[in-house]
Amino acid sequence: MTKIHFRTILVLIIALAVIFGMGLFVYRIVSNSSEWIQHTYNGHLSGNGGLADAGIIYDRNGNVLAYSEDKLRLYNYDEVTRLSTLHVVGDDSMNISSAVQSSYRSYLTGYNFFFGLGLPKTLRKGNDITLNIDSNACNTAYYALDGYNGAVVVYNYKTGEVLCSVSTPTYDPLNPPELTEENESEYDGIYVDKVLAGRYAPGSTFKIVTLACALENIPNVENEIFTCNGAKKIGGKEVTCMHIHGDLNLKEGLSQSCNIVFAELAERLGKDKMTRTAEKMGFNTSYEINGTYTAKGNYNVAKANKNDLAWSGIGQYTVEANPMQMAIMCGAIANGGTAILPDEIKSNAIKSIVNNGQKNLISSDIAQKLDEYMRYDVTNYYGDDLFPSLTVCAKTGTAEVGEGREPHAWMIGYAQDEDAPLAFAVIVENGGYGYSTAGPVAVAAMEACALITRNNQ
Numbered sequence: 001m002t003k004i005h006f007r008t009i010l011v012l013i014i015a016l017a018v019i020f021g022m023g024l025f026v027y028r029i030v031s032n033s034s035e036w037i038q039h040t041y042n043g044h045l046s047g048n049g050g051l052a053d054a055g056i057i058y059d060r061n062g063n064v065l066a067y068s069e070d071k072l073r074l075y076n077y078d079e080v081t082r083l084s085t086l087h088v089v090g091d092d093s094m095n096i097s098s099a100v101q102s103s104y105r106s107y108l109t110g111y112n113f114f115f116g117l118g119l120p121k122t123l124r125k126g127n128d129i130t131l132n133i134d135s136n137a138c139n140t141a142y143y144a145l146d147g148y149n150g151a152v153v154v155y156n157y158k159t160g161e162v163l164c165s166v167s168t169p170t171y172d173p174l175n176p177p178e179l180t181e182e183n184e185s186e187y188d189g190i191y192v193d194k195v196l197a198g199r200y201a202p203g204s205t206f207k208i209v210t211l212a213c214a215l216e217n218i219p220n221v222e223n224e225i226f227t228c229n230g231a232k233k234i235g236g237k238e239v240t241c242m243h244i245h246g247d248l249n250l251k252e253g254l255s256q257s258c259n260i261v262f263a264e265l266a267e268r269l270g271k272d273k274m275t276r277t278a279e280k281m282g283f284n285t286s287y288e289i290n291g292t293y294t295a296k297g298n299y300n301v302a303k304a305n306k307n308d309l310a311w312s313g314i315g316q317y318t319v320e321a322n323p324m325q326m327a328i329m330c331g332a333i334a335n336g337g338t339a340i341l342p343d344e345i346k347s348n349a350i351k352s353i354v355n356n357g358q359k360n361l362i363s364s365d366i367a368q369k370l371d372e373y374m375r376y377d378v379t380n381y382y383g384d385d386l387f388p389s390l391t392v393c394a395k396t397g398t399a400e401v402g403e404g405r406e407p408h409a410w411m412i413g414y415a416q417d418e419d420a421p422l423a424f425a426v427i428v429e430n431g432g433y434g435y436s437t438a439g440p441v442a443v444a445a446m447e448a449c450a451l452i453t454r455n456n457q
């Protein structure tokens with residue numbers, strides 16, 4: 001009797017295991033099949049990583065950026081356009097994971113859940129995708145980067161449309177590089193869309209966050225006078241400034257980008273308030289952009305001593321920012337505190353499944369103050385003629401990277417113009433001084449995008 005009982009239980013266990021295994025198998029097929037079938041090792045695909053019959057990718061003006069012909073995946077006829085749009089469009093491989101050809105591969109190939117790619121071609125239809133980017137604006141930004149590595153993004157902060165997004169180094173999708181040990185450094189980061197996935201020390205562009213925190217938490221901070229002697233001991237160690245600024249108020253502190261003013265403020269504000277403002281303004285957050293996620297910026301002062309905290313207030317210590325995140329922060333300031341999240345894709349069919357939405361980053365009165373300060377920066381420091389046709393609010397940054405290399409150059413900001421509501425972030429790796437290297441790139445990209453929004457009206 002005991003023996004039979006034991007066998008019954010054994011059979012039951014085996015049966016349950018089989019049912020569980022089947023369940024897992026079905027679950028994995030349901031959840032992963034569209035991904036598996038797209039892999040290049042799938043022998044049913046006719047080359048080109050499954051893109052042989054995929055739909056067309058257009059830019060916002062109907063320029064063809066990628067298409068399929070005679071089982072081949074082909075790209076724009078112009079080499080510079082192929083280079084400047086690579087990280088948004090992608091290539092035959094899925095190496096650039098955030099690119100449209102990777103994240104919307106099923107949609108582009110017309111993958112069907114029941115039939116996979118097994119339907120006859122007449123029944124299976126690859127879907128086309130229209131992007132918000134303008135290939136001419138991307139080309140302009142690419143030329144302006146002038147061989148430097150980095151990232152440029154410009155987006156419409158009223159609609160969310162990403163008009164220009166460029167990441168370098170780049171390569172020609174018709175002739176992808178074969179990476180070897182010798183050329184590794186030349187192609188470092190080549191598969192990364194740095195607009196979405198790059199992370200860099202923000203340097204002085206972070207002073208906008210410290211400024212917002214100070215305006216919010218220190219009564220009368222605008223009437224205070226700070227003193228910069230070129231260096232100051234905070235927490236027993238020195239914080240240094242590029243210049244000896246003497247006496248200056250908060251507004252002059254930002255426009256002259258004085259380190260002492262903002263290091264001192266961060267130390268006075270303390271870890272909790274600084275962290276709260278930084279997080280509210282987009283640090284330690286990942287934004288969903290058309291189904292992929294931006295790299296999280298970093299503001300973590302949990303283990304910081306007083307001197308570290310002071311350096312964090314000027315965007316050094318361990319602080320990191322993502323270019324798209326910084327553009328979103330600027331878009332929010334321009335928009336009275338609320339960010340309309342960026343959108344790379346124009347096609348309605350995809351829009352209906354992706355909700356980019358909006359997010360409140362700053363209270364409207366602080367946003368208004370930041371607007372005033374960032375505008376003062378341009379008129380009183382960079383010079384208002386820097387942007388020929390635009391009324392721009394901006395902040396530059398020069399982020400030290402150590403090891404005897406040139407610092408990274410940043411410029412972030414936005415235009416106040418109603419007919420060109422554009423926010424931007426530019427990072428030029430090892431570009432040196434922020435204003436002189438990132439400035440011209442920002443001007444070129446912003447003016448190119450202003451032509452687009454003005455023509456659309």
Ligand SMILES: [Zn+2]
Pocket residue numbers: 228229230241242243244245246257258259260261
């Ligand atoms: Zn100073």
